[in-house]
Amino acid sequence: MTMRAIGSWRAQARCRGADPEIFHPSDEDDGAQAKAICAECPVREPCLEYALTSREKDGVWGGLTARERRRILRQRRKSA
Numbered sequence: 001m002t003m004r005a006i007g008s009w010r011a012q013a014r015c016r017g018a019d020p021e022i023f024h025p026s027d028e029d030d031g032a033q034a035k036a037i038c039a040e041c042p043v044r045e046p047c048l049e050y051a052l053t054s055r056e057k058d059g060v061w062g063g064l065t066a067r068e069r070r071r072i073l074r075q076r077r078k079s080a
Contacts (some may be wrong), residue, residue: 010048014041024059031060038063 010016014037015023023034038044038060048062051069058066 009043009046012043013047014038023061031065034060035063 015034022037023031025031025034030031038047041047041063044062046062048064049063050056050071051064052073053072056066056069061069064072
């Protein structure tokens, strides 16, 4: 993914300007506030794909926690 493509979806993200702490809760399972923002975001899918592709290890991306993203990656490996 090019930097231009990354910038294009990030500019439309609902989280833009939000407190980053919301998306990096101290308890990985406590991302409810971030997930609520993501739920109404028009670029949730490209955000999630970016996090999966770049193996983001922390935070809520595309409405999913790091644990939830790891589960998706495992499922993708099994079905590949």
